[in-house]
Amino acid sequence: xxxxxxxxxxxxxxxxxxxxxxxxxxxxxxxxxxxxxxxxxxxxxxxxxxxxxxxxxxxxxxxxxxxxxxxxxxxxxxxxxxxxxxxxxxxxxxxxxxxxxxxxxxxxxxxxxxxxxxxxxxxxxxxxxxxxxxxxxxxxxxxxxxxxxxxxxxxxxxxxxxxxxxxxxxxxxxxxxxxxxxxxxx
Amino acid sequence: xxxxxxxxxxxxxxxxxxxxxxxxxxxxxxxxxxxxxxxxxxxxxxxxxxxxxxxxxxxxxxxxxxxxxxxxxxxxxxxxxxxxxxxxxxxxxxxxxxxxxxxxxxxxxxxxxxxxxxxx
Ligand SMILES: Nc1ncnc2c1ncn2[C@@H]1O[C@H](COP(=O)(O)OP(=O)(O)OP(=O)(O)O)[C@@H](O)[C@H]1O
Ligand SMILES: [Mg+2]
Numbered sequence: 001x002x003x004x005x006x007x008x009x010x011x012x013x014x015x016x017x018x019x020x021x022x023x024x025x026x027x028x029x030x031x032x033x034x035x036x037x038x039x040x041x042x043x044x045x046x047x048x049x050x051x052x053x054x055x056x057x058x059x060x061x062x063x064x065x066x067x068x069x070x071x072x073x074x075x076x077x078x079x080x081x082x083x084x085x086x087x088x089x090x091x092x093x094x095x096x097x098x099x100x101x102x103x104x105x106x107x108x109x110x111x112x113x114x115x116x117x118x119x120x121x122x123x124x125x126x127x128x129x130x131x132x133x134x135x136x137x138x139x140x141x142x143x144x145x146x147x148x149x150x151x152x153x154x155x156x157x158x159x160x161x162x163x164x165x166x167x168x169x170x171x172x173x174x175x176x177x178x179x180x181x182x183x184x185x186x
Numbered sequence: 187x188x189x190x191x192x193x194x195x196x197x198x199x200x201x202x203x204x205x206x207x208x209x210x211x212x213x214x215x216x217x218x219x220x221x222x223x224x225x226x227x228x229x230x231x232x233x234x235x236x237x238x239x240x241x242x243x244x245x246x247x248x249x250x251x252x253x254x255x256x257x258x259x260x261x262x263x264x265x266x267x268x269x270x271x272x273x274x275x276x277x278x279x280x281x282x283x284x285x286x287x288x289x290x291x292x293x294x295x296x297x298x299x300x301x302x303x304x305x306x
Contacts, residue, residue, distance in 0.1 A: 070221040125251030150200035161240040
């Protein structure tokens with residue numbers, strides 16, 4: 001995958017599939033600390049200690065459709081190639097936190113890519129999940145709540161799909177306003 | 187500025203509308219978003235579907251995403267389920283094909299036969 005926004009979409013899909021009703025995606029870009037941190041937190045079914053240990057092995061999946069899981073192990077590999085790592089904290093019945101760190105200036109680091117596409121598509125494809133997206137840089141911070149879409153939909157008295165492109169545009173503009181000049185996130 | 191209670195009410199109302207739409211939707215469209223699907227371009231397929239439904243003002247379609255369906259070499263996969271609960275699976279769907287599926291299948295009721303995949 002050529003953009004981290006696609007890996008993030010993939011990891012969030014694990015949360016959706018774990019039956020989460022609340023999912024938080026928090027990105028922290030710190031040029032000053034040469035660090036990029038991505039946290040994905042959900043209140044889904046969670047995993048026990050043994051599963052957490054095993055899940056980073058690419059041959060572990062609870063999918064019945066095929067015998068290998070790739071999402072988490074792939075992202076961990078990318079993170080490690082960028083002087084970072086991926087860690088998982090989880091509690092059965094309570095939820096999961098996946099934290100991925102990268103050295104911001106690592107030449108191996110894929111660009112963050114199009115977060116607006118990933119987040120808005122996730123919201124539209126799982127309307128019963130409450131999504132929260134927070135993005136911080138040295139230049140400022142931006143938060144987006146999936147309520148925003150429902151609020152605007154009610155105001156405009158339109159269908160939720162009609163909010164797709166205004167929401168993407170809105171997020172893109174906000175992200176641009178906090179883009180750190182040092183790295184250029186897209 | 188909306189109060190928290192207002193927001194909650196908005197959300198509840200939206201949720202109810204969603205549930206109603208889901209039930210009354212003539213077509214349910216589902217995009218496979220496992221790692222394999224995403225790597226093959228499922229995100230842009232999803233974007234094309236949302237955009238085309240919005241542009242055409244289609245009212246009776248519900249869109250959702252699922253995990254891997256087990257045919258990773260056929261991704262991106264899109265499934266369209268009609269009111270009769272009959273599901274058609276499309277494979278190797280590009281954003282252009284996705285738009286065609288919305289126009290022909292979902293709006294006009296004509297299956298896009300050249301892209302149908304038989305899951306067996
Ligand atoms: N947020 C989560 N909550 C609960 N279980 C999870 C979560 N994330 C991952 N898991 C478990 O870890 C397994 C491995 O996840 P991973 O993303 O690596 O592969 P996968 O989802 O099974 O397949 P793929 O991502 O390749 O489509 C999952 O099958 C699931 O059982
Ligand atoms: Mg996965």
